[in-house]
Amino acid sequence: MSEARLLTVRGLSVAVRSGDGLRSVVDSISFDVGAERVALVGESGSGKSVTARALMGLLRPPLEVRAERLEFLGRNLLEFGPREWVRQRGTGLALVLQDPRHALNPVLRVEHQLDEALRIHQRLIRGERRRRIHAMLAAVGLVAAEVLDLYPHQLSGGMGQRVMLAMMLINGPRLLIADEPTSALDAERREQILALMSELVDSRRMGLLLISHDLTQVARHCDRVLVMYRGRIVDGCPAADLAASTHPYTRLLWSCKPSAATYGTELPVLDRTADYAAGTP
Amino acid sequence: MSAVVGEDGGGGARKGQGGDVATDIVVDVESLSVSLPAAGVGGAARAVIRALDLKVRAGEVFGLIGASGCGKSTLLRVLAGVHRQWTGSIRLLNQGVAPGRVFVGVLRRAVQMIFQDPYASLHPLHTIERTLIEPLKILGESDPRSRVSRALDEVRLAPAIAQRYPHELSGGQRQRVAIARALLTRPALLLLDEPTSALDTSVQAEILNLLNEVRMEHSMTFVLVSHDMDVIGHMCDRAAVMREGRIERLMGRGEMR
Numbered sequence: 001m002s003e004a005r006l007l008t009v010r011g012l013s014v015a016v017r018s019g020d021g022l023r024s025v026v027d028s029i030s031f032d033v034g035a036e037r038v039a040l041v042g043e044s045g046s047g048k049s050v051t052a053r054a055l056m057g058l059l060r061p062p063l064e065v066r067a068e069r070l071e072f073l074g075r076n077l078l079e080f081g082p083r084e085w086v087r088q089r090g091t092g093l094a095l096v097l098q099d100p101r102h103a104l105n106p107v108l109r110v111e112h113q114l115d116e117a118l119r120i121h122q123r124l125i126r127g128e129r130r131r132r133i134h135a136m137l138a139a140v141g142l143v144a145a146e147v148l149d150l151y152p153h154q155l156s157g158g159m160g161q162r163v164m165l166a167m168m169l170i171n172g173p174r175l176l177i178a179d180e181p182t183s184a185l186d187a188e189r190r191e192q193i194l195a196l197m198s199e200l201v202d203s204r205r206m207g208l209l210l211i212s213h214d215l216t217q218v219a220r221h222c223d224r225v226l227v228m229y230r231g232r233i234v235d236g237c238p239a240a241d242l243a244a245s246t247h248p249y250t251r252l253l254w255s256c257k258p259s260a261a262t263y264g265t266e267l268p269v270l271d272r273t274a275d276y277a278a279g280t281p
Numbered sequence: 282m283s284a285v286v287g288e289d290g291g292g293g294a295r296k297g298q299g300g301d302v303a304t305d306i307v308v309d310v311e312s313l314s315v316s317l318p319a320a321g322v323g324g325a326a327r328a329v330i331r332a333l334d335l336k337v338r339a340g341e342v343f344g345l346i347g348a349s350g351c352g353k354s355t356l357l358r359v360l361a362g363v364h365r366q367w368t369g370s371i372r373l374l375n376q377g378v379a380p381g382r383v384f385v386g387v388l389r390r391a392v393q394m395i396f397q398d399p400y401a402s403l404h405p406l407h408t409i410e411r412t413l414i415e416p417l418k419i420l421g422e423s424d425p426r427s428r429v430s431r432a433l434d435e436v437r438l439a440p441a442i443a444q445r446y447p448h449e450l451s452g453g454q455r456q457r458v459a460i461a462r463a464l465l466t467r468p469a470l471l472l473l474d475e476p477t478s479a480l481d482t483s484v485q486a487e488i489l490n491l492l493n494e495v496r497m498e499h500s501m502t503f504v505l506v507s508h509d510m511d512v513i514g515h516m517c518d519r520a521a522v523m524r525e526g527r528i529e530r531l532m533g534r535g536e537m538r
Binding site for chain 1: 348349451452481482483484485486487489490493508509510511512514515516534537538
């Protein structure tokens with residue numbers, strides 16, 4: 001399913017140093033991402049966002065990252081220095097965050113933010129930068145003339161997320177990591193943004209690692225799903241086979257979603273005292 | 282003001298046995314309009330709700346759904362008496378409500394609200410016990426402490442939670458505290474503003490189960506705001522789709538899928 005492997009993760013662990021002990025947050029996870037759409041699904045505290053930040057080299061003490069292998073396009077991310085990370089973020093790996101109103105610089109207009117992203121990574125004349133900004137905004141479904149002069153607080157949630165997506169894609173990264181990119185949006189916008197993201201990733205032959213707590217929603221937009229629970233990847237399968245997963249945790253996440261069909265019934269819930277990691281609660 | 286008893290009744294809603302609620306219509310709103318001042322200085326007022334009519338029957342779970350900015354949360358805040366600048370006519374539990382005034386009499390305890398973000402709706406510097414005791418003291422209830430421990434028990438929280446602060450609880454636990462707080466005054470009408478949209482799917486399932494359970498137990502009427510059609514479909518007997526401050530259409534069970 002992945003002709004070119006982009007990301008290789010083997011035995012990635014993240015721990016918090018507190019006092020004299022280490023508390024594990026991510027516990028020796030392994031996976032690969034190629035030019036495909038992979039969902040990393042888990043609930044609050046499962047370690048999925050920390051995993052995204054570890055892949056972007058964004059974790060600082062007291063968080064400690066260890067891995068047997070952490071490679072992007074054959075290069076060892078564990079040996080990257082600050083300069084290499086700056087080059088890599090944006091052109092190689094890009095991260096879209098949850099709430100655009102917090103992730104965009106509040107005192108810069110949209111045009112300035114996109115222009116800055118281009119200037120950091122590429123040497124282009126002004127006219128060429130403008131041309132690329134207009135093309136990129138059109139690709140994410142925005143009219144440049146309407147948004148270029150706006151500040152982040154003047155954007156709606158959906159527009160803000162499109163601007164952030166434009167900013168992250170403008171330098172042509174190979175792998176897009178999106179951490180709960182739609183949880184600040186209403187249901188209709190969620191579908192639009194996920195569909196847009198999945199379409200852009202496909203047409204640019206990029207990889208996508210989509211992090212979410214909503215199993216059923218991401219399943220519609222991804223090829224493969226990895227399920228995270230208490231810092232471990234406990235299940236993984238093609239998105240199309242999710243409904244048939246035999247893992248008890250995946251089954252519960254799949255079946256605890258309310259819908260018109262569950263009206264008048266009690267929804268299945270997690271047994272909070274059980275440990276689902278083993279595969280048998 | 283007019284409260285038309287039993288109008289458009291018989292739609293298959295679950296009937297409540299609500300104690301002091303005499304009529305079938307719990308929420309009766311006629312030509313309600315609300316304008317909010319525009320952002321910035323000197324901006325023109327923006328109409329958020331435009332001549333809206335709404336009737337909610339006793340014992341029913343009524344959903345309000347629509348995109349961001351359609352006015353659904355504002356409508357709920359008007360019904361809760363939080364937003365008081367409006368025109369039109371509102372009767373709640375057969376009591377008239379006047380614009381610009383805080384609720385008086387039975388409505389102060391009979392109408393309660395649960396917010397989207399339970400962290401923002403609990404006082405950060407008060408223990409859970411203090412937060413829960415406050416409404417009981419204001420209402421002059423006897424033996425507030427035992428009421429609090431019973432309330433925590435009802436929402437399946439351990440008694441030790443009473444001595445904790447909101448930041449020490451998970452999102453699901455905080456929403457349970459918010460539900461316990463609302464139930465303390467024995468409301469007949471519970472207004473819920475996106476009560477589970479800040480929660481994980483598995484926690485959402487627990488909270489929706491809990492809400493259905495306490496609703497049956499206390500014969501309450503719910504008005505539930507959500508942008509999630511799945512939540513509305515799971516919970517509601519009827520729902521209204523809102524758009525630009527108006528009710529675009531009403532849905533019965535047959536229209537929900």
